[in-house]
Amino acid sequence: MIDETRGKLIAAARKAFADKGFADAAMDELTAEAGLTRGALYHHFGDKKGLLAAVVALVDSEMAERAHQIVQQSGTDDPWEQLIAEGVAYTELALDPEIQRIVLRDGPAYLGDPSLWPSQNSCLQTTQAKLAGLIEAGVVKNVDPEAAARLINGAALNAALWVASSGQPKDVLPKAQQAFREMMSGLLKP
The missing domain is CATH 1.10.10.60 (Homeodomain-like)
Incomplete structure (x- = not known):
């Protein structure tokens, strides 16, 4: 009940x-x-704000799951390419009007810093674990996995925020995704 x-x-x-x-x-x-x-x-x-937090947590978790599904459907089994594709997919989900309004506009406006949301912290832990594996495998430079995960997730989130709040989200999306990919390439070992 x-x-x-x-x-x-x-x-x-x-x-x-x-x-x-x-x-x-x-x-x-x-x-x-x-x-x-x-x-x-x-x-x-x-209160109403507590209800918003529950709705944001649900929709944000669904975003992460949808991004993960997009990566799985892409067919790549390269963990590095999967990590990039997940961030790119997350930013693309910012085109969805429900996500724009609930997670990317009202969530931060009324609940504060998204990096403090439990749903975002769950994504952070997943990204950190993936990075640790990539560092151990010699794919990624020897950086602190938590610091790098925070920067990667922050970049994907801020790209999604930019897309959602722009007047031309479909024009902004490819710019954000290209910049995200370029930024990510800086973590690769030469």
């Missing part, structure tokens, strides 16, 4: 936040959409 209630609230909030934005989404409307009360929202999420 608890999971069902949380799920209903998250689904209704996701739709409301994507359609109207966080500021304009009315709590009474989204709880009515879920067939629940404001009290349920407060009980499970504390």
Whole structure:
């Protein structure tokens, strides 16, 4: 019952936040959409901002999973190329209007620094582990894996933020992706 209630609230909030934005989404409307009360929202999420954090975590995790799936479908089994492709795919997902509004605009505006979000930290740990393997294999220069992972994830996130907030996201995307690839090449061992 608890999971069902949380799920209903998250689904209704996701739709409301994507359609109207966080500021304009009315709590009474989204709880009515879920067939629940404001009290349920407060009980499970504390407040509207807590609900936004849950929706952002879900959508951001889905972004990471979608980027991973895109890499798997690309057919490359080279771990270095997979790491680059995942960052490139993450920036491409910034073209999705729901992702733009919820994760890349409202999330940072109302929840603060994305590098502190649990979903981003999960991606950071994955990137760090991949880099450690690439360093050990002699593919990547001997750099601190955590520092490099933070820079790589930060670059992909900021590229996605740039794409999402630009007036011409489809024009900005290839520029961001090319710069990301070039930046990544600096980590390769000669």
